[in-house]
Every structure is written in C-alpha cells, then in structure tokens.
Amino acid sequence: MTRFRFYTATTLDGFIADEHDSLDWLLDQPIDESGALNYTDFIGDIGALVMGATTYQWVLDHNESTGESWSYTQPTWVFTHRDLAPVTDDVRIVSGSPTDFRQELVDAAGKKDVWIVGGGDLAAQFAAAGMLDEVIVSIAPVTLGAGRPLFTKAYDLELREFDRNKAFLCARYDVVGPRPTR
Amino acid sequence: MTRFRFYTATTLDGFIADEHDSLDWLLDQPIDESGALNYTDFIGDIGALVMGATTYQWVLDHNESTGESWSYTQPTWVFTHRDLAPVTDDVRIVSGSPTDFRQELVDAAGKKDVWIVGGGDLAAQFAAAGMLDEVIVSIAPVTLGAGRPLFTKAYDLELREFDRNKAFLCARYDVVGPRPTR
Numbered sequence: 339m340t341r342f343r344f345y346t347a348t349t350l351d352g353f354i355a356d357e358h359d360s361l362d363w364l365l366d367q368p369i370d371e372s373g374a375l376n377y378t379d380f381i382g383d384i385g386a387l388v389m390g391a392t393t394y395q396w397v398l399d400h401n402e403s404t405g406e407s408w409s410y411t412q413p414t415w416v417f418t419h420r421d422l423a424p425v426t427d428d429v430r431i432v433s434g435s436p437t438d439f440r441q442e443l444v445d446a447a448g449k450k451d452v453w454i455v456g457g458g459d460l461a462a463q464f465a466a467a468g469m470l471d472e473v474i475v476s477i478a479p480v481t482l483g484a485g486r487p488l489f490t491k492a493y494d495l496e497l498r499e500f501d502r503n504k505a506f507l508c509a510r511y512d513v514v515g516p517r518p519t520r
Numbered sequence: 521m522t523r524f525r526f527y528t529a530t531t532l533d534g535f536i537a538d539e540h541d542s543l544d545w546l547l548d549q550p551i552d553e554s555g556a557l558n559y560t561d562f563i564g565d566i567g568a569l570v571m572g573a574t575t576y577q578w579v580l581d582h583n584e585s586t587g588e589s590w591s592y593t594q595p596t597w598v599f600t601h602r603d604l605a606p607v608t609d610d611v612r613i614v615s616g617s618p619t620d621f622r623q624e625l626v627d628a629a630g631k632k633d634v635w636i637v638g639g640g641d642l643a644a645q646f647a648a649a650g651m652l653d654e655v656i657v658s659i660a661p662v663t664l665g666a667g668r669p670l671f672t673k674a675y676d677l678e679l680r681e682f683d684r685n686k687a688f689l690c691a692r693y694d695v696v697g698p699r700p701t702r
Contacts, residue, residue: 350693479679479696487533487665500689517664
C-alpha cells in the first residue's frame with residue numbers, strides 16, 4: 339500500500355532551512371550515499387512527489403545556479419497559492435487540501451510511495467489530512483537558532499529505525515497521530 | 521578538566537517545553553533509567569548546576585505539585601534578571617554573563633562537570649562565552665510545532681555517541697563552534 343513519507347534533512351534544533359531558505363548548513367556535511375537511510379534507496383521506493391512552493395522554488399534556483407535540469411523522474415505535485423509555472427510536463431501546480439489529491443497521488447505512485455519533500459508546514463497539512471505515515475530525518479550536527487520549521491503541528495511518533503550516516507544521525511519514525519490538545 | 525554540558529530532553533522538532541512551559545509531552549515517555557545516556561550516570565559526573573529562571577520556576581512548581589523537595593545535592597546557579605528567592609542555601613540567584621561566573625563554577629564543580637540544565641537561550645549564552653563543551657539530547661518521538669527552543673544560536677556540533685533508550689533517540693555532541701555568519 340502506498341505510504342506517504344516525509345523524508346528530509348533537519349538541524350538538531352528542528353530547522354530544514356535557514357531564515358533565508360538556505361541549505362548552506364546542510365550541503366557541506368559529509369554523507370555516505372550508500373549508508374544508513376540513504377537517498378538512493380529511498381528514492382527507489384518513490385512513485386510520486388509532493389512539495390510546497392518554497393521547496394519547488396529552491397530546487398529551480400539551485401538548478402539554475404548549478405546548470406542542472408529538473409532531475410526527478412516521478413510526477414510531482416506542487417501545492418501552492420502562488421501563480422507558478424510547471425518546469426516540466428511532470429510537474430503539476432495545484433492548490434487545495436491534500437485530501438483533494440489523495441486518489442490522484444496514490445494512483446500515480448502505483449505500488450510505490452509518495453515523498454513529501456517539504457516544507458514542514460505542508461508535511462503537517464498532510465498529517466492533519468491523515469496522509470502522513472512516516473517521518474524520516476537526517477539530523478545534521480548543526481543548530482541554527484532560527485529558520486524554517488521541520489514540522490508545524492503537535493504529533494506523536496514512534497521510533498522505528500536509526501543509525502549514523504557520517505555526520506548525520508538518521509531516524510525513521512511512524513506517525514502515530516496528533517497529540518491530544520490540553 | 522571541568523566540562524560544561526547541556527543535557528536535556530527535546531522534541532524531534534527542537535523544543536524543550538511547550539508554549540506553556542509544560543513537559544507533558546516528555547513525562548509520559550518510557551525511558552530505561554540505566555539505559556543509554558541515562559540521567560543517573562550523567563548526574564554522577566556533575567558537580568555544579570546552572571539554570572535559567574524559567575527552568576528554576578518549573579522545578580519549584582513541579583516540586584510543589586508533587587510534594588517533593590529540592591533534590592539536587594550540587595550547588596546551583598540560577599541566571600536571571602528576575603527577583604527570585606533561593607529555595608535552599610545551595611541555590612545562588614545571579615545575574616551577569618556566564619564568564620563572570622566561570623571560575624566560581626569550575627571551582628564548585630571540582631573534578632566534576634557543570635550541567636547547564638536549560639533553557640536553550642542560557643545554553644546558547646554559555647556557548648557564546650566559550651563555556652559549552654557538550655550537548656546531550658534525549659529526543660522524544662514527538663513534535664510540538666511551537667514551544668521553547670532547544671538552542672538559540674547557530675553552532676556546529678560533532679556527533680560523538682548515540683543510541684536508543686526506549687522511546688528516545690539519545691545523542692551526545694561535542695560543540696565545535698559558532699557557524700560563520702553569511
């Protein structure tokens with residue numbers, strides 16, 4: 339069954355980008371690409387991608403600065419209220435709730451899973467819609483003190499797997515459910 | 521040589537207390553008191569404590585609600601600009617920079633270490649004063665989305681040790697230094 343998986347790097351203090359949406363703190367960290375919870379294995383299980391506008395724009399800007407082109411082979415849904423252009427035919431710019439797109443995403447993923455790329459608020463919206471099964475984090479040995487949040491809602495998780503990958507502490511969690519409000 | 525060590529529980533998204541300074545999310549988590557990076561072993565290495573006013577007040581309130589008395593046998597420095605009363609003779613209410621109290625803390629710790637109990641801003645002030653050697657976190661399988669920050673400055677760390685302790689992912693980091701500003 340298709341799982342919805344939030345796979346991301348984060349700082350120890352829970353930021354997935356700095357206040358300027360930079361990943362400088364991340365990109366200079368050593369990682370073993372065949373090590374624990376590595377991206378290559380992960381992306382092999384993924385049939386569809388979901389991301390927010392800031393993440394999408396970051397990828398486009400990053401590609402522009404490096405001369406790379408859009409590298410994802412999976413169909414991608416960009417959730418946004420902004421007026422953005424799809425960079426390839428495999429990118430759909432959409433607005434609405436995650437639920438509106440559940441069947442479409444599940445169908446697109448086929449026997450594989452859906453990767454919620456980020457940001458943290460979109461991942462939390464998916465969780466609130468009952469569409470988040472896993473949170474997989476690569477925790478960089480960094481604090482930022484401020485930045486873009488890993489997650490924006492109160493949830494209980496369960497630790498399922500962990501290991502070191504070079505500089506990173508990597509962990510996979512099942513999403514248990516929203517924490518009861520006080 | 522005396523080390524300055526920030527030992528704390530945190531949520532996966534980097535909060536050490538919720539917005540109401542509650543630890544409800546923490547206190548219902550299973551932990552093995554003789555397991556990885558456990559408190560008993562840690563506190564045995566500690567000769568002096570440092571905490572901020574909010575942490576101090578939390579301990580007092582917690583003790584009042586449970587009927588416990590102040591349990592720390594080590595001398596404790598409470599850094600605050602508030603007008604607080606020391607609960608025992610072993611508590612000193614102080615204001616000023618960490619540097620002003622370095623020698624006093626080192627002398628009090630003797631051959632042992634100084635525990636920076638919290639909060640995250642006080643730990644970051646100690647780091648900025650060059651008085652933070654280690655960050656040791658017990659990461660609860662919880663997100664809060666908002667609350668009291670684990671740390672308030674941008675620092676590089678280095679992962680030295682990690683393991684699971686029941687619900688928690690525990691990790692010990694050396695403090696490398698402040699991250700270069702952009």
